[in-house]
Amino acid sequence: MPSTDLAFADRDSHRRWLAGQAALPGGFRAGTAALEFTPAEAARPARMRLALIALDRPTPAFAAVFTRNAFPGAPVLIGRRRLGGGALGAVLVNNKISNVCAPEGVERSERLCAEAARLLGLAPGEVLPSSTGVIGWQLPIEAMVAALPAAVASLRRDTILPVAEAILTTDLYPKVRRAALPGGASIVGIAKGAGMIEPNLATMLVYLLTDAAVDREACRAELAAAVEGSFNAISVDSDTSTSDTVALLASGEAGPVDPGAFRDGLRRVCRDLAEDVVRNGEGVRHVLRVRVRGAPDAAAARALGKAIVNSPLVKTAVAGNDPNVGRLVAALGKEAGARGIPLDPARTRLTLGGEPIVDGGVFRLDAALEARLVAHLAGAELYPQRPAADGITFRPPVDFPRHERCVELGVEVGGGPGVAEVLGADLTHEYVTENADYRS
Template identity: 40%
Template sequence: MTHNHPTTWPAGFRAHTGHGGLRGSGDDISIVASDRPAVSAAMFTRSLFAGPAVVLSRAHAAGQRLRAVTTLAQNANVATGRRGEENAAEITGRVAALLGIPAGEVLIGSTGVIGRPLPMDALRAHFDEAAGRGPAAFGARPLDVARAMMTTDTRPKTAGRAVGPARVVGVAKGVGMLEPDMATMLAYLFTDAALSPADLDAALRAAVDRTFNCLSVDTDTSTSDTVAVIANGAAGPVDPDAFAAVLADLCLDLTRQLASDGEGATKLLRVTVERAADPAQARRVAKSVVNSPLVKTAVHGADPNWGRVLMAIGKNTDETTIVPGRVTVRFGAVEVYPDEPGPDTLAGLAAAMRQDEVDIVIGLGLGQAAATVYGCDLSAGYVRVNADYTT
């Protein structure tokens, strides 16, 4: 998937990246901040083991006045007890001091290995050095921040859009432990549009519902999931409905990037369920297909095995309104159920499934609702990445 990364931030934002000792080499810490007061909205994981970064950020985000985000890569700072809580608070305090703003206006994201304490001496040294550099420390581009956020990602994820006189720029990371129960992974969105906190929150929740909450790599929900949007108003007011549409489009762009870079992935898998009784049913059935290891491995092998798709639909045993005789299944534009394609069509179907993006479309014959979810194939590479993750 080719992608044009935005090269600058919206007006009034600046960023810093650097090496804070979280990984062996390369940038592993980032800060994006507004030079002026801002309004914000945020959503977080519902995991019972939410990390100290999420707990602290949830409290800071409640005021809807965030104006800075800092991210620590390679270490989730989860299951680290009281020490982890103190370290997260110290980091936000140091970022706030660096920017000259209250600590309560800083959101912190921490992502990576669970159960390891942060290397605080190295991080303190990094912040001291950044403070000594002053404004010169804040020259990072969106691509620099996206790279500094990466853990097992193979490529950075950014996206940019215009809306009226304003711009929106997003950065994200995450390729595994992705089965959202609010949003997914870490995703931060920055805009110079002027919006009310209520309009910003409504736009974010609608966008997340249609994009990040329709993404799954491996059915596992992270302890650190965070998505936030900060609007500083530097470009002036925009139409809230137009902004909401642009934000949803940008989030869909990031969702597709995340899905196609799933751990060990070679293909983007898109599953659409249409003619469902309601949107919730459409999403449940689509998720059962995109999450099926047998479907995912068939996609990896370019094997048009629609029997596995029927299996994945059929295991939704609570969906008693689904009747097999009403169901249709297409791989791309080719219907494979209930009418079995001929040998010539099967050969072409296998060729289509070798493409970088594979579409499976299911009709339930129950109503007019639809949903599309995003995932990836399942390869031996996924096992290798996660078998060797901490060693």
Template identity: 35%
Template sequence: MKTPEGFLFSAVKCGIKKPDRFDLGLIYSPNRLTAWGVFTQNTVQAAPVVLGKKLIKEETLHGVVVNSGVANACTGEEGIQRATKLLEEVAKGLGVSLRSLLPASTGVIGEQLPLEKMLPKVSELVSNLSPERYLDFTKAIMTTDTFPKIAYRSLKNGISILGIAKGAGMIAPNMATMLGFILTDAKVSKDTLKKVLPKIVDHSFNQITVDGDTSTNDTVYMLCSNQKDLKNWEDFEKACLEVAQELAYLIVKDGEGASKVIKIMVKGAKTKEDAKTFAFSVANSPLVKTAIYGEDANWGRIFAALGKTTIPFDFEKVEIYLNGIPWVKNLQVITDEEILRKELQKEVVEIQIKLKEGKKGFEVWASDLTEEYIKINAHYRT
């Protein structure tokens, strides 16, 4: 894999939560970057989100400073000041403007950034930049993640697209606690990014759910180093979407305690919004998710999840398919229970729901719900 030209990476161990793990990362380009961002829709927004929304509008940007361990959310004016101080010190070390760096944080809500641990590590952070250190950066943004999440595509003319993300819990659309970074050496205008990035996010990160909780810190940044002319826009946009979708899939696969990926495909709704509501209602249902985990073909839970949306539909017409195998028709199971159980044992379970109300559809990727999810989140701070 060849990282996009014009990008350097670094990470250091500050001991924010654990003594021997990367927890402060930097993406930097000496070139002027074109950048845009998409942020959480949660009305409780972390300090880095508040700052990021302002700084992303700057014409001269050089990179992103990211920490894990502390979300810097619900921290008031002091949280803004501490985030700004961190950006200021990193900017000094790089010899760039404070306003040319974007912030991002992930971790425990309600705690201030421990600058006494972080600032002494800034000189090390800025002096060890390298295009090869993208994996260290990826490790620095992990919290309950069990593996780094990286996706890559390259085009025929040499343009590269690198995607890096973190996320395993507190994942729901609008956006999913997740952070995502899409980097490319293609030449792209800011106006174009403003149009394209939200569309990419809608068809990737906004189609996943782990637990139905929308984070205070969700951020996706797309950064372009403008090193190479873009000749085929359709191929480029397709590759960017593939990178985002691969990262979204990895987040669901790594859902806290998850043992399976569940693909919910709703077809035949009256409107796309109806289809989306139905799909997420099923995907977020603890009863459906635990049944899939337990390999129990309890189809009644799917019907209940559809009905709780309060959207009118004729449930007697609904057909359900499991991994392409007919499961329910006319409110009757039409396949042997043992066959269905074997399908539910697979790592990827596809549930297709045909409503027969219209022609619109929507697909959501979710994880199952296990005892391990409760253990992880019951002891998240300890």
């Protein structure tokens, strides 16, 4: 990460770039519909969007990985079953309600799939459902069924952008990435996810579409490998969603492609989308990139990197452009102590923005270095914090990614072979505002 180094001056230029990313591969159509309902569990009306991705012909070449959360949503339970089925012909997604531990959760989700399948001329088991949003509420099944024909009627071949927008919840902007493959084929991926982000073998909702002809076994092997170094290496807030899903569908329309080119393209799209998810995380003003070297193995390296990006004290210090480097050591030491990862203080070396701050296990700090570290942190800020007009409510002032710069942390902990790259985010007033009353 990253494979790109983009910068956008305003919302319009970002939206134009997104439109270029969003061209659908051959053999796919995409559409959306909106509905209003009043949840039984709350007093106020709410809005929901449906998003539909349809294949011209159901494909046996698909793969999906799901959350390891022990309370998976009903669509995840259904999705695991779909993996054993013969083919997929459509994906149906709703936002606003995640359908987790809800009464009749599986029944309602299956009924939606059956209705969509009927409208599309598919078998019910050929529709993969996804839901994201509030946990605990029931799907408003009648209103959703009533909105399905509008979603089918809106299906179009040119762009996935409306679907990338329809699946969002607290995200500030859609996330679309594409890789061109030799011979005119492509891979296009979309993602949603801004909070409850520390995926464990998957991330929020990610859909990867390709017209390359790849078989089912290749889809599943390549997707599993690609998520390891991308969605499984990020954390916004250390919370693992109950709905995490990454699905890959291959229409085959463009014929076979070089397997190496497909692998590279898939990994690049996954890495870029994973970084997009962090950059657009709830209240994120800084993305942290931690490169760990010298750990006993890759798992230990990733655990140490995650410990840094998940430390509330590191995250708040970064939010304040405060190079409180002592907290990096505390976070590393906590994880190593708790997991029994052997660290050699004499070989420990930390850098921030390329500047050595700990060498041989000892801090090397002075006032001039401090000023350079502050400048590095300030330079990676995605937007400046604005005082809250009402004294309490903080909102990000931008809804596009101004740049792709990160707070760069280097961590060497010894002479072992374990390396990892982990992305995380700061912890800001905007995050607290977003989550102190999310459902309202």
